[in-house]
Amino acid sequence: MRHPVSTLLLLGSLAGPLLGLLAGCATPPPASDPDALADYKATDDPLEPTNRVFYKINNGLDTYLLRPLALGYRDVVPRPVRNGVHNVLVNLSTPVTLTNDMLEGKPRRAGDTTMRFLINTTLGGLGIFDVATGMGYAAHDADFGISMALWGVPSGPFLFLPILGPSNPRDAIGFGVDNGLLDPFNWLGQGTVVLVLTWSRFPISAIDTRSRLLDEIDQIKKTALDPYATFRSLYRQHRASQIETVRNDNRATVPVWFPQPAHPADDAGH
Amino acid sequence: MIARRTLLTTTLHWAGASAVLLVLPAPLRRAWAMPSGQEATAFVRQTAQRLTAVVNGSMSIAEKRRAMAQIIDSAVDVDGVGTFCLGRFWRAATPDQQKAYLGLFHEVLVTSITGHLGEYSGVKVTVGRATPSGDTQHVASVVERPNNAPADVEWVISDTSGSPKIVDVIAEGTSLRLTQRSDYASFLSQHGNNVAALISAMRQQVAQNG
Numbered sequence: 001m002r003h004p005v006s007t008l009l010l011l012g013s014l015a016g017p018l019l020g021l022l023a024g025c026a027t028p029p030p031a032s033d034p035d036a037l038a039d040y041k042a043t044d045d046p047l048e049p050t051n052r053v054f055y056k057i058n059n060g061l062d063t064y065l066l067r068p069l070a071l072g073y074r075d076v077v078p079r080p081v082r083n084g085v086h087n088v089l090v091n092l093s094t095p096v097t098l099t100n101d102m103l104e105g106k107p108r109r110a111g112d113t114t115m116r117f118l119i120n121t122t123l124g125g126l127g128i129f130d131v132a133t134g135m136g137y138a139a140h141d142a143d144f145g146i147s148m149a150l151w152g153v154p155s156g157p158f159l160f161l162p163i164l165g166p167s168n169p170r171d172a173i174g175f176g177v178d179n180g181l182l183d184p185f186n187w188l189g190q191g192t193v194v195l196v197l198t199w200s201r202f203p204i205s206a207i208d209t210r211s212r213l214l215d216e217i218d219q220i221k222k223t224a225l226d227p228y229a230t231f232r233s234l235y236r237q238h239r240a241s242q243i244e245t246v247r248n249d250n251r252a253t254v255p256v257w258f259p260q261p262a263h264p265a266d267d268a269g270h
Numbered sequence: 271m272i273a274r275r276t277l278l279t280t281t282l283h284w285a286g287a288s289a290v291l292l293v294l295p296a297p298l299r300r301a302w303a304m305p306s307g308q309e310a311t312a313f314v315r316q317t318a319q320r321l322t323a324v325v326n327g328s329m330s331i332a333e334k335r336r337a338m339a340q341i342i343d344s345a346v347d348v349d350g351v352g353t354f355c356l357g358r359f360w361r362a363a364t365p366d367q368q369k370a371y372l373g374l375f376h377e378v379l380v381t382s383i384t385g386h387l388g389e390y391s392g393v394k395v396t397v398g399r400a401t402p403s404g405d406t407q408h409v410a411s412v413v414e415r416p417n418n419a420p421a422d423v424e425w426v427i428s429d430t431s432g433s434p435k436i437v438d439v440i441a442e443g444t445s446l447r448l449t450q451r452s453d454y455a456s457f458l459s460q461h462g463n464n465v466a467a468l469i470s471a472m473r474q475q476v477a478q479n480g
Contacts, residue, residue: 035358036463039455079417215389222479223382225471229456233449241443 044157045232051160055228058165062210067217070210084128086208090139091120091127092201096182100142104150108251112137141242144182145174149243158232166235305434307400310407310427313434317345317425318395318411325390335384342383347428347435348376354437355451356465359458363465371465374472381479392416395423405430406437 026048029036045051073082094117101110116132116139124131133139148170149155156169164175180186185201188194224230305313324337342348352375353360363371398410409425426438438447454468461467 036459039358039459043452043456219382219386223378223475224453225457225468225475226453226460230449230453232456233452234444237444237448238442244443 043232046157047159051158052228054160054162055231057162058160059227061163066206066210067214069207070214073207074211074214082208082211083130085204086212087120087124087130088127089201089205089208090130091117091124092185093183095184096178097140097142099182100144100147100178103144103147104142104246106246106249107253109140109142109246109249111253112140113142140245142246143174144177145171145239146243146246148174149239150247155239158236160228160232166231171239304402304405305407305427305429307402307407309434310400310409310425311397313345313427314409314411314425314436315397317341317436318397320345322393322395325387325393331387334387338384338387339380342380345436346379347431347437348372348379350428350431350435350437351379351447352376354447355454357451357455359454359463359465359468362463367465367469370469371472374469374476377476378472381476385479390415400427408440 026040026046028040028046031037077085094113098110098113098117101107101113115135115137119132119135119137120127120130123129130139153170155171159167159169159172161167161172164172167175185198188198220230220234221227320341321338324334324341327334329337349372352372355375356363356371360368392415394414396412396414398412400407400409402408403426405428407427409427411423411425412420413423414420421442423442424440425436426440427434428437429435430437438445440446457471458464458468
């Protein structure tokens with residue numbers, strides 16, 4: 001029996017694309033206007049009318065619910081406490097990050113994640129303090145969307161999902177897999193405590209993320225002529241850059257703390 | 271034989287090209303070459319020093335804005351970036367529209383940067399290495415602000431205007447000019463590809479934020 005949150009998330013991640021298919025599609029420009037057609041193809045947003053409807057709904061939810069909550073959180077809770085909450089959330093996501101580091105085939109990144117977990121859970125007081133970053137094990141991104149991208153799965157067209165925001169079929173499925181299957185919190189037994197913890201982690205995480213983006217999102221909404229298109233562009237560029245960062249991280253697998261293999265020339269000479 | 275002919279034609283090409291280069295006036299001659307990595311990093315380091323000196327300095331906000339606008343004018347290829355951001359609509363615009371657009375683009379750029387001076391106090395920029403890309407150099411840097419995680423910022427430097435200028439800033443993998451271009455393109459496609467509509471929207475924006 002799966003937990004309610006994960007079921008909800010899994011359903012949510014699948015409902016978005018389905019709703020999109022049922023609702024309106026954008027009309028491609030005629031072939032007589034090659035520039036406009038090229039733009040249309042480059043934008044790759046065939047469900048734009050539906051996406052814009054969800055953008056409006058999410059924007060309303062954000063304006064009247066999430067943003068005020070995040071503002072209140074930032075004003076009321078002192079910074080050290082907020083940092084502690086953030087660090088605990090990151091530490092709790094270790095299993096998902098570690099699994100995806102391995103699915104990406106990046107052992108050094110998996111090693112970094114393991115070291116972070118061991119150091120921060122002990123020296124960092126159950127993950128409240130991020131001491132690992134100072135020791136050379138900085139946090140990094142890994143999720144099932146990135147893993148699938150490295151396996152060559154195409155992203156598919158742009159999607160704007162209810163609640164979850166900018167995405168695409170690959171990232172939506174990735175989100176469902178990360179939260180519904182890979183997260184061991186779904187495998188814990190049942191009971192009031194487990195239920196409360198599972199249900200509270202998602203909203204806390206949402207408020208934490210939103211509070212860290214307050215200035216950036218305000219700035220975009222203030223300066224963009226078409227915020228929807230700006231968020232679409234930023235989301236795509238950001239994901240592409242995350243994927244490239246992982247792809248290009250090809251550090252050798254021997255960690256610095258491990259005795260380095262002796263240089264062959266040294267062996268021969270002495 | 272073939273090898274010799276190739277060598278000969280190559281030599282002739284080079285001779286011809288050098289002759290053309292010698293005849294060209296200095297600013298145009300520079301436009302042919304892309305900035306060297308050293309030139310680009312030195313330029314970014316110098317610009318970053320000027321920017322941080324203004325942002326962390328003790329001048330009044332009004333003075334800081336004026337100083338900042340001067341740095342933007344001298345270090346950023348504003349017209350080049352503006353033309354890029356309008357994309358295919360640049361050719362569709364009339365000369366008057368092009369002029370009005372570039373003027374507004376300049377104002378939008380300056381107000382959006384100077385409007386956030388307060389948030390950037392205590393900023394520190396560490397300039398890294400340059401990587402050539404096309405006819406530009408991408409200079410890496412790490413921007414640190416108090417209470418913020420360090421951000422990777424890449425400065426894209428081009429020589430096409432005659433001297434090294436910033437043509438793009440890539441913050442955490444997102445290009446400012448690409449984002450701006452997609453914003454304008456989408457606005458235009460929602461408004462019947464009418465450049466006049468974009469210009470009036472920009473005018474309104476400047477009036478609100480400026």
